[in-house]
Amino acid sequence: MYKTYFGFREKPFSKTPDPRFLFLSKGHEEALARLEFVVEERDIAVLTGEIGCGKTTISRALMDRLGETYRFCYIVNPRLNGIEFLRTIARLLEVVEPASTKDDLLEQINVVVYDSYQRGICPVIVVDEAQMITDAEVFDEIRLLTNFQLDDRNLLAIIVMGQPELRDMLASPRYEPLCQRVALQYHLHPxxxxxxxxxxxxxxxxxxxxxxxxxxxxxxxxxxxxxxxxxxxxxxxxxxxxxxxxxxxxxxxxxxxxxxxxxxxx
Structure with missing residues (x-):
């Protein structure tokens, strides 16, 4: 239809987060560069922005930029309790039968994460739409995931993305322990x-x-x-x-x- 009329090979304004169409404004370029640094350091980053500002597209571009030594695991519906959150991570890390208890789940995740480290792979947990999290325990689990570490390095990286209200949520004293472990907070503007x-x-x-x-x-x-x-x-x-x-x-x-x-x- 209009593709042929205007001489397009494909739709120029598709809604899918295709990294090829990521326009690097000054803000987007800075966000991408900062996230790349945090992931390479295997820390926690918080990326916020209005609906439709390009947060998800940036995360996909980051995945493409970092290559196969990083394994991105996306949680796109974080309306979970603590156990469900850990079980979701376990499944994303290809644990065959995620356990039903927290201690066993953490042990399963630890085994997979350490095995990934030995193979030269760093898991990157991406929690999208994090403003939808209703169970405070999920934020505790995000913080405690950083306990998977060796003496000189963490074994995984975490990116928490959400709308502007996520910043207000994390400003609560309840989440101070998590915020102290966050290496980067960046807000993406229109x-x-x-x-x-x-x-x-x-x-x-x-x-x-x-x-x-x-x-x-x-x-x-x-x-x-x-x-x-x-x-x-x-x-x-x-x-x-x-x-x-x-x-x-x-x-x-x-x-x-x-x-x-x-x-x-x-």
Missing amino acids: LSLDETMEYLDFRLEVAGGSAGLFTPDAVQKIYELTGGVPRRINSMATNALLVAYGCDAALIDSTIVDEIKDEMMM
Whole structure:
């Protein structure tokens, strides 16, 4: 449909977290570099940002950048109690039959983690949507995972990602023991106006198209309506492409964005 019309090889504004489409704004580049350092040091990092700012995409790009010596294990639904959380980690680490008691679970995880170390592999536990954690014990287990260590190094790394309210949660005195072990806390901000234009052009080119398809007045309007949040930009840009295709437009200007804004705001 519009892919052929605009000469794209693939959809430029897909919702999937494809690292090839990661636009490295100043903030995204800094977040990626800091996370890389923390993982290499096998510490704990906390990454926060608004919904759709690119946290998950950054974690996938980090996985690609670090290569096969790091094994990323994603927990995407952390609404678990402490035992369920540990059992999930055990399954992600390919423990065949996770135990039902905490002591046995920790021993199983310890065996796998140490075996990974001997094979030159560092497990990286990524807890996504961590603001959804309702059982405080889960945060205790995250902290205690750092006890898997040798005299001179930790045996795994942990990345905790969530929306801005996660920062408020961790500010509670209840989680001070965890915060003392966190090596990095970084907040990912939305894109600026200039970065929004660069972001649109970047994704168009990665998809096989040409920069400049969105006129400056369209970019201004998109920025105002989306607040610079990449996921919102993707949604609005996709709908703008569909409208432009439907009316045989060569460029997307503010008139086309105005045509879709009411529907998008709903």
